[in-house]
Amino acid sequence: MNINQQFIAFKTIVTKEILRFARIWLQTIVPPVITTGLYFVIFGQLIGSQLSNIAGYSYMDYIVPGIILMAIINNSYANVVASFYMSKFSHFIEEMLVSPMPNYLILSGYVIGGVARGLTVGLVVAIVSTFFSDINVHSYFILFAVVILTAILFSLGGFINAIYANSFDDISIIPTFVLIPLTYLGGIFYSIDMLPAFWQTVSLVNPILYMVNAMRYGMLGVSDIELTTAFSIIILFVVVLFSFCLYLLNSGKGIRS
Amino acid sequence: MTNALEIQDLHKTYKNGVQALRGIHLEVKQGDFFALLGPNGAGKSTAIGIISSLVNKSSGKVKIFGHDLDHELEKAKSFIGLVPQEFNFNQFEPTVEIVVNQAGYYGINRKVAYQRAEKYLKQLGLWEKRFVIGRELSGGMKRRLMIARALVHEPRMLILDEPTAGVDIEIRRSMWKFLKEINEQGTTIILTTHYLEEAETLCKNIAIISDGIVIENTGMQALLSKLHVETFVLNTEESLQDKLQGWGNDSSSECKVKQVDDITFEVEISRKYSFNNLFIELDKRNINISSLRSKSNRLEELFVHLIEEGSL
Numbered sequence: 001m002n003i004n005q006q007f008i009a010f011k012t013i014v015t016k017e018i019l020r021f022a023r024i025w026l027q028t029i030v031p032p033v034i035t036t037g038l039y040f041v042i043f044g045q046l047i048g049s050q051l052s053n054i055a056g057y058s059y060m061d062y063i064v065p066g067i068i069l070m071a072i073i074n075n076s077y078a079n080v081v082a083s084f085y086m087s088k089f090s091h092f093i094e095e096m097l098v099s100p101m102p103n104y105l106i107l108s109g110y111v112i113g114g115v116a117r118g119l120t121v122g123l124v125v126a127i128v129s130t131f132f133s134d135i136n137v138h139s140y141f142i143l144f145a146v147v148i149l150t151a152i153l154f155s156l157g158g159f160i161n162a163i164y165a166n167s168f169d170d171i172s173i174i175p176t177f178v179l180i181p182l183t184y185l186g187g188i189f190y191s192i193d194m195l196p197a198f199w200q201t202v203s204l205v206n207p208i209l210y211m212v213n214a215m216r217y218g219m220l221g222v223s224d225i226e227l228t229t230a231f232s233i234i235i236l237f238v239v240v241l242f243s244f245c246l247y248l249l250n251s252g253k254g255i256r257s
Numbered sequence: 258m259t260n261a262l263e264i265q266d267l268h269k270t271y272k273n274g275v276q277a278l279r280g281i282h283l284e285v286k287q288g289d290f291f292a293l294l295g296p297n298g299a300g301k302s303t304a305i306g307i308i309s310s311l312v313n314k315s316s317g318k319v320k321i322f323g324h325d326l327d328h329e330l331e332k333a334k335s336f337i338g339l340v341p342q343e344f345n346f347n348q349f350e351p352t353v354e355i356v357v358n359q360a361g362y363y364g365i366n367r368k369v370a371y372q373r374a375e376k377y378l379k380q381l382g383l384w385e386k387r388f389v390i391g392r393e394l395s396g397g398m399k400r401r402l403m404i405a406r407a408l409v410h411e412p413r414m415l416i417l418d419e420p421t422a423g424v425d426i427e428i429r430r431s432m433w434k435f436l437k438e439i440n441e442q443g444t445t446i447i448l449t450t451h452y453l454e455e456a457e458t459l460c461k462n463i464a465i466i467s468d469g470i471v472i473e474n475t476g477m478q479a480l481l482s483k484l485h486v487e488t489f490v491l492n493t494e495e496s497l498q499d500k501l502q503g504w505g506n507d508s509s510s511e512c513k514v515k516q517v518d519d520i521t522f523e524v525e526i527s528r529k530y531s532f533n534n535l536f537i538e539l540d541k542r543n544i545n546i547s548s549l550r551s552k553s554n555r556l557e558e559l560f561v562h563l564i565e566e567g568s569l
Contacts, residue, residue, distance in 0.1 A: 008365065016358055095359055100330075252313050
């Protein structure tokens with residue numbers, strides 16, 4: 001396939017993926033907006049109003065970046081894991097596998113689909129947050145960089161989950177038992193400075209901590225983590241997961257017998 | 258001329274230890290209409306899966322129009338259109354989108370893709386259903402949709418794995434006509450089917466796989482000419498009573514006769530035996546025949562013989 005043909009193939013997957021989640025917007029866009037809206041009301045307004053400032057920001061302002069990022073993480077992941085697993089389960093992944101499309105294009109197409117949903121939900125949640133908080137963005141460049149890299153990373157995570165999944169249960173186990181705990185323990189609702197020394201050290205092995213803090217820096221200009229460390233870790237994860245996904249696709253794991 | 262398909266010493270052992278293919282060799286010429294037959298579990302779908310790169314081979318060589326799957330996978334795949342046995346499209350997408358998206362995966366731009374989708378959906382009688390989602394199509398329509406999808410990138414070789422399974426006779430015959438036409442236009446076709454009449458009607462060459470090996474690979478006519486005996490069922494206008502007595506009871510006879518009921522009997526005729534002698538005998542015995550038919554399809558008789566006994 002020449003470059004033009006590859007671009008058409010890539011565009012086909014991305015368009016298909018975006019149409020897929022857009023068609024079922026009531027299941028894909030609305031629920032995360034309601035959930036995060038409740039976070040703003042309960043944690044931000046009701047409980048947050050009783051708490052003192054953190055790093056010079058009200059509790060509501062402090063948690064907004066993390067909540068937006070949490071929506072992006074969950075939706076990027078959910079989009080790819082559900083879409084790729086369905087295509088595997090119903091065998092229509094074979095439509096792509098029999099075509100001359102290189103594997104990196106298949107992977108990129110699904111990842112960009114996940115990123116699109118993550119960013120769409122993230123944008124809507126950000127709009128909702130303006131009803132509760134009045135945040136000025138500290139650095140648009142850092143904000144966009146962390147949002148896009150995080151969406152890519154969790155889209156890749158969803159892809160790996162879908163490849164290994166053998167049943168619908170398998171696509172909900174990782175989000176329930178791994179993703180949600182890591183997200184909640186990733187410093188969305190607190191600063192790790194508030195933790196005892198031991199748990200501060202333990203928190204450093206949680207990759208979501210680096211993303212939340214980089215996001216918080218982009219929006220508020222404060223972070224528990226050095227920005228270069230945070231970006232280095234995010235980029236390293238993206239490279240490692242992308243390579244691993246490609247290896248799985250090339251070996252045919254879970255999709256070729 | 259390069260062969261459309263060349264398979265050398267192809268082996269496949271699944272992780273559970275099942276040996277699906279045990280060293281098959283095959284050659285399919287360009288423009289051929291080739292039948293790949295065999296009982297359930299013989300290895301046909303595994304072979305097709307390997308050719309279309311949906312199944313990883315254990316060892317062996319596969320070349321598509323001279324392009325080795327191991328070294329020129331993308332090029333080799335670009336020549337193939339696959340119609341699998343199971344429905345493998347997104348059941349929630351409209352018919353036309355399924356075809357157009359498939360074209361997209363081959364790098365065909367949207368405008369050309371829609372033109373081709375229209376052409377093939379019209380030829381296969383599905384254009385009126387273009388906005389209907391996959392799950393709402395009938396079984397026959399789904400099969401035709403998969404053919405349209407496989408043709409949208411205009412492949413040089415079309416592989417059909419039981420394309421007419423569960424399809425009514427009228428649609429089956431219209432599909433035969435369509436497949437014959439595209440074969441006449443130069444597309445090489447490889448067909449697996451359990452309807453042996455279909456293989457006999459359409460195919461020029463044939464391979465029979467049994468237990469993971471090719472047990473017969475020849476021209477259709479050459480294979481049919483190997484049929485030593487053929488059995489016919491005859492119905493009479495009136496009761497046979499004892500009119501068959503003493504006819505064809507001898508085991509060495511070239512014409513063996515077996516009464517089925519009062520007005521029906523079967524005649525097993527050797528290739529050496531002249532039909533004229535049969536009619537003379539019927540006339541001599543004053544038997545008036547109301548109908549005559551072959552007991553089974555000729556290829557079916559050969560197939561059963563080959564599978565059960567391994568040779569003719």
